[in-house]
Amino acid sequence: MEVALKKLFTVMPLIFGIGFIAPLIAQTMAAWHWEAPLGLTRIAFGLTIGAAWGLYATLRGRWV
């Protein structure tokens, strides 16, 4: 259980990117009436950015 939790926290930035940043991007775009580029839906665009950013933070240990 403890090992599983530690592994979960290791990938938490990725989970945060998908679970929170992605919908935050999509809902912010909707609030400001912005359309997603490349014919994507807002949530697909948010997921692309959120997952990529979260993966970067997981691998690099920092968000920027």
Add this chain to the structure above:
Amino acid sequence: MNDIRDLMLGGQTAPDALTREGPAIPLARPDRELDAHARKTLAQMEREIGLKYAAQNVSTWPYVAIALVCFAVFVATFPLAIMGVIPLWLGCAINSVFVAGGYVVSHEAMHSNLGREGTKARFWNELTGWIAAVPLILPFSMLKAMHLLHHQYTNDPIKDPDAIHAAPNVFMAVIKSWLNRQPGPIGTAARWRRHIGELGTPEAKAALKHTMAIQLVVLSFFFAMARSGYAIEVALLWWLPRHIGLSYIHAVLSWAPHQPHNGVGRYDSTAIIRHKLGHWGSLGIDFHLVHHLHPYIPVHACKAAYREMKPILEARGVDCSAH
């Protein structure tokens, strides 16, 4: 009680030495030049003043009341902002204050100032400590463990958890605060795990479990709210206030009174400062030395205790020129 003037001046006449306008005691005089008898007597005098303002001798129930009210308002900002009763920016501002202020209130509980162990008030001490720390998304047990380590090893670059906030100026202190929040090995989380491992006590291990539990619960709340279409509300009512509050805590409450982070002695690990935000704006951090000397004095009583202790501190060679 000995006459402070005899102790400091060796019996020499200096009628204006202790007046506010007078030249006071030479600040360069280090306390190690005092003989053992003088140091012991000064310590006794200092302790007598400390005990006069100790938590059991001053009113501390307002901390409990503030914690309960602020926690209720913090929770209420979510439905109120979602329903449009209050604007999001107002909720963001209020909750930012609660994050920073919550730490200060929780801090009193860390030192058991709201109820000693074995007393009836202990329940309120623990309750206050836990609920005041909720906006920070950190458990009281972890904050207490790290804060007591900070008191034990103040400014030790390896052993003091707060030494991670050392920075050359306040701007860099804010930047450092943000960098320390990164998830990698240089961040606060990794450092706290090391400290917990070194402590190795059941309480420390429990604190680590509490930290994981509260973060999982709060992140689940974040995800659920985002899934329900309230990501912006959660971001502005909790995520952003937490980061604003943490920046304040680190730059104002941790960095300012301890910079330049090189003193490790009882009288030079922190200082009496005049903060640009003022006494209230800095939540009483200007008398932080009094807190480190006597942690059982609640923060609101440190100013009055300092007024009485000032001649003693000056005799010790402490720079009291700020107040």
